Amino acid sequence: MKKICLIILSGLIGGLLLRAQTGTNATPQTERGPTRIYSDSADFYMAGHKAVYHGNVRVEDPQMRLVCAQLTANLPPSGGRPNRIVAETNVVIDFTDEKGQTNHTTSDKAVYAYEVQNGATNETVTLTGHAELENAQFSLSGEPIYVDLLNKSIHADNQKMVLHESLNGATTNMAPAGAGRGTNNPPAPKLF
Amino acid sequence: MKMKLNSAVFILSVFLAFGFHAVRAQQNSLSRASDFTSVEYFDPPHQQQIKSRLSGAEAQPLPGGLLAIKQLKLESFDENGNLEWIVGAPECVYDTMNATANSSGHLQLASGDGKFRVEGDGFLWQRNAQSLTISNRVQTVIENKAAKTKL
Numbered sequence: 235m236k237k238i239c240l241i242i243l244s245g246l247i248g249g250l251l252l253r254a255q256t257g258t259n260a261t262p263q264t265e266r267g268p269t270r271i272y273s274d275s276a277d278f279y280m281a282g283h284k285a286v287y288h289g290n291v292r293v294e295d296p297q298m299r300l301v302c303a304q305l306t307a308n309l310p311p312s313g314g315r316p317n318r319i320v321a322e323t324n325v326v327i328d329f330t331d332e333k334g335q336t337n338h339t340t341s342d343k344a345v346y347a348y349e350v351q352n353g354a355t356n357e358t359v360t361l362t363g364h365a366e367l368e369n370a371q372f373s374l375s376g377e378p379i380y381v382d383l384l385n386k387s388i389h390a391d392n393q394k395m396v397l398h399e400s401l402n403g404a405t406t407n408m409a410p411a412g413a414g415r416g417t418n419n420p421p422a423p424k425l426f
Numbered sequence: 427m428k429m430k431l432n433s434a435v436f437i438l439s440v441f442l443a444f445g446f447h448a449v450r451a452q453q454n455s456l457s458r459a460s461d462f463t464s465v466e467y468f469d470p471p472h473q474q475q476i477k478s479r480l481s482g483a484e485a486q487p488l489p490g491g492l493l494a495i496k497q498l499k500l501e502s503f504d505e506n507g508n509l510e511w512i513v514g515a516p517e518c519v520y521d522t523m524n525a526t527a528n529s530s531g532h533l534q535l536a537s538g539d540g541k542f543r544v545e546g547d548g549f550l551w552q553r554n555a556q557s558l559t560i561s562n563r564v565q566t567v568i569e570n571k572a573a574k575t576k577l
Contacts, residue, residue: 271566276546280556287564296570 269295298329319346341365357383491522509538525553541569
């Protein structure tokens with residue numbers, strides 16, 4: 235049970251899903267409101283170090299709101315922060331970045347992954363299945379869309395990006411549908 | 427007297443099935459224990475430390491190896507005596523044969539520091555599988571630690 239608690243607790247405190255709070259220049263710390271998870275049902279597997287929320291899953295956080303049909307959190311047996319959190323089926327995430335900008339994503343699946351290899355830390359969210367991300371500046375679809383939480387950037391394969399406002403105020407289609415990584419398309423913008 | 431003894435043995439066996447080593451209960455009838463507390467200790471070298479404590483207002487044997495428990499409270503501690511988590515349920519039925527506990531009623535679970543809390547209605551605890559299923563209206567609240575903000 236302890237491990238189950240840690241799974242959930244660490245999962246959300248440590249950066250559940252699209253963690254909006256990724257600033258590195260922030261210093262003061264203040265208390266923020268609680269994170270709440272609602273679901274129809276839930277299974278907690280202590281031996282498997284896993285918690286699964288089923289049915290009308292809703293995560294409400296001061297900086298993020300997530301809706302999906304199923305949410306699974308995994309934690310290494312040794313404890314610590316979760317290495318994988320998966321939101322599945324009709325995933326909708328709305329989060330506010332450190333600039334106060336609202337971002338809206340939709341996808342069939344969202345996978346948060348955290349790993350440390352050879353001293354290097356990777357923390358990403360991958361959106362797959364009709365993945366789209368939209369904010370005030372642009373709309374982006376891709377298959378998949380990668381969100382690098384540490385480098386604060388996004389990348390999309392087979393991307394289609396539409397800037398809502400260009401320098402002259404006109405709407406611009408940055409990349410045609412089907413364009414992907416390795417092409418000469420403009421790089422994906424910084425997300426945060 | 428024999429019935430009373432059998433009842434005590436039954437309840438004791440149930441608690442042993444839970445994995446507890448000591449039982450303190452008052453029996454106010456031939457088949458019922460009230461205000462009971464059962465304590466499990468760590469293995470050596472921490473054998474003096476309480477690992478978990480189960481208590482309840484009432485435990486009543488039912489046919490089929492079942493035990494009805496009211497006001498269940500289950501606490502777990504670490505080897506330093508710190509409360510790790512606590513579970514409470516107004517009532518549940520423990521199946522001694524299958525080592526499961528279930529209830530259609532409410533369940534509350536909280537970490538020792540109170541920052542993580544889960545509650546819901548209807549649950550099944552499977553001891554062998556080490557799994558807990560909460561069937562309805564699951565709510566989890568995580569009190570966030572200090573969060574960084576911009577200057």
